[in-house]
Amino acid sequence: FEDMVVVEYMLSIVQRLPYLGPIYGGLREGVSIYLQGTIPENINRFFINLLCGESESSDIALHFNPRFDGRDKVVFNTCQNGSWESEEKIHSMPFCKGQAFEMIILVSSHGYKIKVNGNDFHHFKHRIPFERVCAMQIAGDVSIQTINVIGVMGGQPIYNPPVPFSNMIPGGMFPKRTIIIRGMVPYGGDRMSINFVVSRSRDIAFHLNPRVREGVVVRNSMIGGCWGQEEREISMNPFMEGQYFDMSIRCGNGRFKVFVNGQHLFDFVHRFQSCNEIDMLEIDGNVQISYIHF
Structure with missing residues (x-):
């Protein structure tokens, strides 16, 4: 498992539409589905369905259907045994023509909590047990860049945190633990830093420092107030600038393994005595963070 790129609680894909595919492991309370996409200028409508099977005729536990029809609204519904149930219509449109969006579907014990661009939008109560959901379908006038299915292992994700960011790592680092960071380098952004810190001593066990204009990713450590030797080699x-990234940082027995956008970027050999003492994550610089999953 040391060389796994995708951990079991995260599925990251870029898809052409229409899309119909499985949700590996299904849904459970605390799972969230993160989507990042763009609304075209000539939109009419699109939909996102959470399905109880892997065919278009399967029961639909959640039907999410924005409609730009002059009386803009978002329709929620379910479909069982081929029959649609009563619609819930929200006469408010969280999407804008020609603009990018981020959307989160959070599975709670009572329903699906929908957020768009960081704002609470609607809570659709369960009509079909979420345990039956095993697939997702997306079609219509929308462009989807990324779908991430994030589970509850290791705690809840943090969405849209401000930068600078500093937070304790629940349970600390240990072998085979993976931290997921999704973000974007804004236009004009030059550099950022991601630090894995020992809070009691303020030692930086792993310093990851992308420098956009130089085209390098610097790695280092700072122990006892002294920086070590930089590592810069990458393929x-x-x-x-202006590009999203999905980063997976995995703590191995002897090294950190870093993957970006599904590709292995580099390994960083541990310089600190024990990775178990690493208990804080800090992020600073020119970066916008969509979410962090511990």
């Missing part, structure tokens, strides 16, 4: 630089 590619995935950090570019």
